[in-house]
Amino acid sequence: xxxxxxxxxxxxxxxxxxxxxxxxxxxxxxxxxxxxxxxxxxxxxxxxxxxxxxxxxxxxxxxxxxxxxxxxxxxxxxxxxxxxxxxxxxxxxxxxxxxxxxxxxxxxxxxxxxxxxxxxxxxxxxxxxxxxxxxxxxxxxxxxxxxxxxxxxxxxxxxxxxxxxxxxxxxxxxxxxxxxxxx
Amino acid sequence: xxxxxxxxxxxxxxxxxxxxxxxxxxxxxxxxxxxxxxxxxxxxxxxxxxxxxxxxxxxxxxxxxxxxxxxxxxxxxxxxxxxxxxxxxxxxxxxxxxxxxxxxxxxxxxxxxxxxxxxxxxxxxxxxxxxxxxxxxxxxxxxxxxxxxxxxxxxxxxxxxxxxxxxxxxxxxxxxxxxxxxxxxxxxxxxxxxxxxxxxxxxxxxxxxxxxxxxxxxxxxxxxxxxxxxxxxxxxxxxxxxxxxxxxxxxxxxxxxxxxxxxxxxxxxxxxxxxxxxxxxxxxxxxxxxxxxxxxxxxxxxxxxxxxxxxxxxxxxxxxxxxxxxxxxxxxxxxxxxxxxxxxxxxxxxxxxxxxxxxxxxxxxxxxxxxxxxxxxxxxxxxxxxxxxxxxxxxxxxx
Numbered sequence: 045x046x047x048x049x050x051x052x053x054x055x056x057x058x059x060x061x062x063x064x065x066x067x068x069x070x071x072x073x074x075x076x077x078x079x080x081x082x083x084x085x086x087x088x089x090x091x092x093x094x095x096x097x098x099x100x101x102x103x104x105x106x107x108x109x110x111x112x113x114x115x116x117x118x119x120x121x122x123x124x125x126x127x128x129x130x131x132x133x134x135x136x137x138x139x140x141x142x143x144x145x146x147x148x149x150x151x152x153x154x155x156x157x158x159x160x161x162x163x164x165x166x167x168x169x170x171x172x173x174x175x176x177x178x179x180x181x182x183x184x185x186x187x188x189x190x191x192x193x194x195x196x197x198x199x200x201x202x203x204x205x206x207x208x209x210x211x212x213x214x215x216x217x218x219x220x221x222x223x224x225x226x227x
Numbered sequence: 228x229x230x231x232x233x234x235x236x237x238x239x240x241x242x243x244x245x246x247x248x249x250x251x252x253x254x255x256x257x258x259x260x261x262x263x264x265x266x267x268x269x270x271x272x273x274x275x276x277x278x279x280x281x282x283x284x285x286x287x288x289x290x291x292x293x294x295x296x297x298x299x300x301x302x303x304x305x306x307x308x309x310x311x312x313x314x315x316x317x318x319x320x321x322x323x324x325x326x327x328x329x330x331x332x333x334x335x336x337x338x339x340x341x342x343x344x345x346x347x348x349x350x351x352x353x354x355x356x357x358x359x360x361x362x363x364x365x366x367x368x369x370x371x372x373x374x375x376x377x378x379x380x381x382x383x384x385x386x387x388x389x390x391x392x393x394x395x396x397x398x399x400x401x402x403x404x405x406x407x408x409x410x411x412x413x414x415x416x417x418x419x420x421x422x423x424x425x426x427x428x429x430x431x432x433x434x435x436x437x438x439x440x441x442x443x444x445x446x447x448x449x450x451x452x453x454x455x456x457x458x459x460x461x462x463x464x465x466x467x468x469x470x471x472x473x474x475x476x477x478x479x480x481x482x483x484x485x486x487x488x489x490x491x492x493x494x495x496x497x498x499x500x501x502x503x504x505x506x507x508x509x510x511x512x513x514x515x516x517x518x519x520x521x522x523x524x525x526x527x528x529x530x531x532x533x534x535x536x537x538x539x540x541x542x543x544x545x546x547x548x549x550x551x552x553x554x555x556x557x558x559x560x561x562x563x564x565x566x567x568x569x570x571x572x573x574x575x576x577x578x579x580x581x582x583x584x585x586x587x588x589x590x591x592x593x594x595x596x597x598x599x600x601x602x603x604x605x606x607x608x609x610x611x612x613x614x615x616x617x618x619x620x621x622x623x624x625x626x
Contacts, residue, residue, distance in 0.1 A: 104508035
């Protein structure tokens with residue numbers, strides 16, 4: 045089972061990214077999935093979590109997520125107050141939305157740290173600094189957890205018509221930019 | 228189109244609340260009367276959207292309180308309407324008076340209760356204190372493990388409740404947040420199959436100009452005992468109907484839940500946990516892990532709390548060395564209510580079995596796999612003759 049944690053602030057759409065990935069992995073790929081938020085009242089601007097579980101087999105586990113394969117951080121200011129590396133498995137991946145290079149975060153753990161300037165890309169493509177779909181595209185490019193096509197299908201299913209095309213563009217731009225770098 | 232393709236087409240990624248709403252839509256209720264409360268609100272929001280967009284042909288009543296929701300549901304059922312409502316926690320307590328009116332008058336209303344603890348301390352998170360406090364309200368109570376079971380049990384519940392030998396309302400209990408707000412892959416049954424499985428509600432227990440009668444009347448001491456006996460008998464009848472409906476459901480939809488209980492690796496198990504709701508899923512993973520280590524452990528997912536599977540536990544008491552019961556609540560001054568019932572049934576034929584009550588998952592506190600493994604090791608210890616505390620608060624900060 046692959047377990048993924050999304051760090052954001054209320055309003056960033058971190059849980060939407062968690063749901064989109066779950067939808068892509070289950071309905072639009074051949075897996076089972078779960079997605080859930082950090083439970084409780086929703087507050088704009090407050091640190092919030094989203095979780096996605098993906099497995100080939102039905103997921104019976106209804107306890108919380110304590111260890112993760114991948115962690116995505118939509119807002120680097122969260123690192124000032126939260127240990128975003130908590131529970132990342134050895135060999136796991138941390139992806140931070142930041143202009144800074146990964147080494148600047150000086151993370152001393154047996155994990156791979158990637159940074160991606162999701163905010164600039166979101167401003168360029170979407171016109172707003174909402175980075176959830178951009179960071180989802182980056183995550184898929186880095187981890188290959190699902191196919192990028194399944195993400196496009198999930199967006200078509202999930203979003204209103206006016207949001208669909210530009211969010212697919214945002215995902216694609218992020219995906220291509222990373223694949224271009226790493227290929 | 229092949230069956231597999233069809234199944235794929237009908238899969239959706241839904242929260243537990245959304246899965247319930249899909250299930251309700253498929254059952255074609257005539258009336259929904261509801262008042263929103265976290266974590267149930269999404270159910271009635273979705274249903275009101277379905278009614279507004281005419282996806283559902285149903286009268287939706289926005290009422291001013293949960294007491295009114297149940298009163299209006301009763302009025303609708305008195306007219307022979309298939310009726311749905313949903314609530315949680317304080318809302319369930321607020322409709323308490325009407326719960327007894329509905330069950331005593333034998334109206335087969337289906338209600339989903341999103342399990343949430345009860346104030347004080349005020350808290351919106353999940354445990355079973357709300358529904359367990361309504362044990363004697365005369366409603367059937369079933370607890371589900373995931374979104375698929377929630378959807379399927381809405382369909383099964385109408386069939387069980389509306390059976391003439393039962394004619395009793397039913398409360399489907401869905402763990403707050405852990406199920407209501409978790410998205411999972413859910414298979415949506417075909418409308419035509421549901422229509423065939425669940426024909427329109429038909430009853431003589433209704434107001435009718437052709438056949439005028441009084442309903443919800445007063446009974447004298449001369450007759451009250453007989454009314455209560457009929458309620459008792461209906462719940463006993465329900466045990467059989469629950470099994471039959473699950474069997475028929477599996478023939479049509481390909482999924483079975485075991486009726487009153489679901490057993491997981493129990494046939495040769497020495498150490499058995501009994502659990503209701505979503506934690507049963509997590510416990511299955513722990514059973515798998517311990518089985519790999521050669522431990523003879525099993526799980527009983529207690530699905531129906533009322534009617535209670537007394538006969539099942541009588542037999543279990545003769546097989547197991549130790550049985551632990553997880554209660555997501557406690558009856559102060561005694562022990563967990565589920566534990567009391569399980570224990571009474573286990574020992575009713577003089578079985579030699581050890582028992583422990585685990586008070587866990589109180590107001591949303593996570594029941595982790597580590598906690599569950601520890602419960603099994605406590606059962607093994609008591610089974611080996613060690614002295615073990617009978618009532619244990621799992622993960623308690625201090626003693």
